[in-house]
Amino acid sequence: MNDFASWPALLVVDVEGNGTNPPDLVEIAALPVRAGQPDTTKAGAWLIRPERPVTARAAGIHGLTNAVLADKPAWAELADQVHDFLGQDWICAHNAHVDYRELLRHLPKWEPAGVIDTLRLARATYKDLPSYALDALIEHVAPDLSQAPRVGRHRATYDAYATAQLLLAMADHYETWDQLVAAAVPPGLPGAPEPEQEPTLW
Template identity: 85%
Template sequence: MNFQSWPQRVLAVDVEGNGTNPPDLVEIAALPVRAGQPDISTAGAWLIRPERPVTTRAAGIHGLTNEVLVDKPAWGELADQVCDFFGHDWICAHNAHVDYRELSRHLPTWKPGGVIDTLRLAKATYKSLPSYTLDALIKHAQPDLSQAPRVGRHRATYDAYATAQLLLTMASHYETWDQLIAAAVPPGLPGAPQPEEDPTLW
């Protein structure tokens, strides 16, 4: 893969919620990928005090309890900062529909350049795996996670790093950026290749 054909910055992102429906965000991570490498020196990460309490089930998954978040900024204090950080860059997430939906709901003026889904990409790259969860793909592809944050799985910073490394690992199976996004961008999301129109006589 020639990474010079990529956008200057692709953001590997992950969000965590408080367990309600719809969720309040409690953590966002955005890790820039530049020139084929994750750039941890310019990563963005935010912990957020939700309007509604974190459910017991959600806290059991990501470990972000109400006590941990009680002194963190509310979303209204962070929204502009997060939106400015994201800009109009491409984003990449695992099962990206979920992250894109929640980010769009919380940032109504935000418009990414495109949305790469590593779940969709993995199904095109590694056909017939029994599972395409993030854990299953980490086990199968064995990306380099030696520099991943030590907070562990289901925290946004770790999952964003793992997603970035999975993206780069799978990118080696494609020759060009256009081939990659053809496999990785779900129809209907920003950046999806437009189908060619059938030629007609009129």
């Protein structure tokens, strides 16, 4: 599908947490997709000092230690800014339930127009892959990540960029935005197609 002009405003998002349950957010990235390209010049990225310390396991994954975050703003200082940046755009994320749930928990008044899940989309697009994890999809699709942020995997800005490139690669398999939505939006999340009603006699 190449008719990207028909797409609504879309932000590819990724969040990283501090490893507690439920997590405090330590990083958020929101990358606009415009005219079939990720627009890094308009991207939003925030590092957040969590209320509770980052666990050693989480720090080992994304590298955001308590020392790195010590001088960053607390969530209360950033919430309005992040809310305004996200607006009512569509969002896209890999395993989007997680990112949507955490953003909504931190921004209870926020409501996106819809939620694209690249994990769900990949399962519909590429049948019978042994794994649909982000690393496995990057290996399978081999998207151009030469312009990705240099921070590396498991950082929100990098993962959002990689997810955006995977979304655009998979979009070529669908003729229309509506077909993409039907394959990519999990039931019960914003933007999910209404189930077709069974015809009745009345």
